[in-house]
Ligand SMILES: Nc1ncnc2c1ncn2[C@@H]1O[C@H](COP(=O)(O)OP(=O)(O)OP(=O)(O)O)[C@@H](O)[C@H]1O
């Protein structure tokens with residue numbers, strides 16, 4: 001269970017143009033507060049600055065203006081209190097699944113035996129039993145993202161930042177991974193900031209969905225998801241779900257069209 | 264044949280040996296037929312005989328040993344300093360900015376051009392031979408390792424940061440392991456070049472070594488011995504290459520080879 005509040009206050013990001021090109025405004029002033037233990041989904045069309053926002057929260061990128069704070073401590077650099085799973089595959093190819101999961105623990109100087117215990121726990125929870133000693137290149141995309149999730153969770157972060165972690169997976173694997181993540185969140189109640197462009201995924205997982213506009217991104221709407229936990233896949237066909245989906249679709253349709261004409 | 268389709272191990276061996284056989288057959292054809300006189304090119308048979316007498320009567324094994332010692336010695340000294348420096352340059356841009364221009368300049372200085380100077384400074388002993396190898400290998404190693412380390416996948420570095428790594432951890436646990444296989448590949452290449460420098464160094468002002476033997480044989484117009492010397496270098500190169508590749512497969516099982 002997390003107990004720190006994340007505040008994103010007036011965060012803006014402009015990328016300088018290459019050569020004579022005009023600078024790119026990727027993110028308009030953005031405000032968002034995420035309470036401890038909340039699961040917030042950020043929904044938006046491609047290129048609207050979702051990754052940019054998440055990278056700023058992670059401390060991997062600096063805002064042009066504004067500030068991110070975690071319980072009043074300003075975020076200025078990456079750290080183990082904000083775990084991240086990336087849009088692309090980022091397992092260390094020279095480490096096995098188990099070694100990848102132990103990376104952060106070893107960095108912290110945890111004794112070997114304890115690392116082993118923690119790693120085992122998350123290997124079991126993410127369904128990676130039997131793959132502990134595989135190299136990343138021997139894994140399917142789904143298995144790689146499971147490992148990346150286990151690696152972030154093993155570090156016991158305050159906040160989990162997930163940037164379209166299932167974006168590259170096929171539909172069935174994706175649904176399986178959603179259920180896995182939901183199960184873990186229902187048990188741990190860690191704060192999660194989850195980026196996606198899939199409406200179903202956002203509703204199914206989150207207790208609040210933040211809709212972003214087309215580039216330059218800003219928060220266009222915040223939609224609470226009052227569906228009870230524990231949730232399971234049957235919920236996706238329930239009438240409440242359909243109503244929420246219709247509402248979010250209306251919000252995002254224009255934005256996707258705008259994004260398409262900009263690009 | 265289809266592009267990029269792998270070939271089986273058996274077929275690979277047969278094809279690889281096949282070209283050697285063809286090459287020796289061609290060599291034999293032009294010499295045994297008398298088309299090329301023995302004064303210019305000894306036949307395969309005569310070369311082997313010359314090699315036998317070199318080994319049994321003239322202590323050529325000692326020459327081979329001393330040449331290997333020079334190459335490996337100079338190369339190891341260059342690698343021991345060059346690899347860490349290259350890694351630091353790749354990882355830390357100010358270090359790179361400091362050394363890179365000079366090393367890019369020094370890398371174009373031909374090692375063989377230093378031989379007269381080095382004889383003046385270090386005499387004709389082992390120090391001079393090792394220096395030639397060192398100058399020839401060091402700058403190449405540094406520049407190539409710096410490029411490899413600098414090309415570390417930035418997303419892996421960022422992932423390590425979000426897992427709590429600091430500069431030290433990034434270098435030790437991301438940059439070095441990710442660069443390692445390519446660094447070994449670079450060392451394999453540079454070791455090959457080191458062989459050309461050692462022979463040049465031994466052609467001038469040496470009293471032992473494979474290069475010295477080749478020089479001596481020229482005085483006697485013994486093309487058999489000269490060719491045998493050259494073939495020995497090739498065989499040593501082939502063996503080192505093989506060992507390097509086997510070592511890489513053993514050290515880096517994670518890299519699909
Ligand atoms: N390093 C950078 N330099 C210049 N422009 C950038 C950089 N990173 C992102 N941008 C621009 O900022 C905008 C937002 O990018 P971002 O990656 O945050 O989008 P996204 O919402 O994550 O998109 P997607 O859903 O496709 O991942 C894009 O127009 C992109 O071109």
Ligand SMILES: [Mg+2]
Pocket residue numbers: 050051052087163
């Ligand atoms: Mg993105």
